[in-house]
Amino acid sequence: MRNRILILAGLALCLAALTWPVWRALASAPAPAPSLARPVGATRCVAPVGFMRTSHMTLLAEWRDRVVRDGVRTYTDADGRVVTMSLSGTCLRACHADKTKFCDRCHDYAGVKPTCWGCHVVPTATGAIVSGPAAPSRSSRPGAAL
Numbered sequence: 001m002r003n004r005i006l007i008l009a010g011l012a013l014c015l016a017a018l019t020w021p022v023w024r025a026l027a028s029a030p031a032p033a034p035s036l037a038r039p040v041g042a043t044r045c046v047a048p049v050g051f052m053r054t055s056h057m058t059l060l061a062e063w064r065d066r067v068v069r070d071g072v073r074t075y076t077d078a079d080g081r082v083v084t085m086s087l088s089g090t091c092l093r094a095c096h097a098d099k100t101k102f103c104d105r106c107h108d109y110a111g112v113k114p115t116c117w118g119c120h121v122v123p124t125a126t127g128a129i130v131s132g133p134a135a136p137s138r139s140s141r142p143g144a145a146l
C-alpha cells in the first residue's frame with residue numbers, strides 16, 4: 001500500500017515536470033504587438049493594408065523583377081494611381097520615412113532580417129536620398145535581344 005502511494009506520487013511529479021513548459025507558456029501573456037508609426041500625410045498604401053501585412057515581400061519581389069528584368073519602372077495600383085517602383089524612393093522616402101519606427105519594429109518583433117539594405121539606400125531623416133546613375137535602357141543591355 002505504501003509503495004503504491006510512493007509510485008503514484010512519483011508519477012504525478014514526473015508528469016508535472018514533463019508538462020511544465022506547457023503550463024508556463026499558457027500562463028505567460030503574449031508579447032505586446034509592436035507600435036508602428038503610420039506615414040504622415042499619406043493615407044493609402046499601393047495595396048490594401050491587409051494585403052501589405054501578409055504579402056509586402058511578394059509585391060517588392062515583383063517590383064524588383066519588373067524593374068530589373070523588364071525595364072518597367074511605373075506601377076498602377078488598384079485605385080489607378082501611378083507610382084514609381086522603388087523600395088527606397090516610394091516605400092521609404094515618400095511614405096515610411098522612418099524605417100526604424102515601421103519596418104524595423106515589426107521585423108524585430110517577428111525576428112526577420114531582410115538583407116536589402118546592403119545595396120538599397122535607407123533615406124535619411126531629412127528625406128535625402130543618394131541616387132545612382134540612371135539605368136541603361138533595356139535595348140542597350142547586354143543580352144537584351146535574346
Ligand code: HEC
Binds near residue numbers: 087
Ligand atoms: C546585391 C545588391 C542588392 C540587394 C542585396 C538587393 N537589391 Fe534590389 N536592386 C539592386 C539593384 C542593382 C537594382 C536595380 C536598381 C535600378 O535599376 O534602379 C535593384 C532594384 C530593386 C527594385 C526596383 C527599383 C528600386 O529602386 O527599388 C526593388 C523593388 C528591389 N530591388 C527590391 C529589393 C528587395 C526587397 C531586396 C531585399 C530582399 C533587395 N532588392 C536586395 C540591388 C540589390
Ligand code: HEC
Binds near residue numbers: 056060107112113115
Ligand atoms: C506588420 C509587420 C511588418 C511590417 C510593418 C513590415 N514588415 Fe516586412 N516582413 C514582415 C514579416 C513577418 C516578414 C517575413 C515573412 C516570411 O518570412 O514569410 C517580412 C519580410 C519582409 C521582406 C522579405 C525578407 C526576405 O529576406 O525575404 C522584405 C523585403 C520586407 N519585409 C520589407 C519590408 C519593408 C521595406 C517594410 C517597411 C516599409 C516592411 N517590410 C514592414 C513583417 C513586416
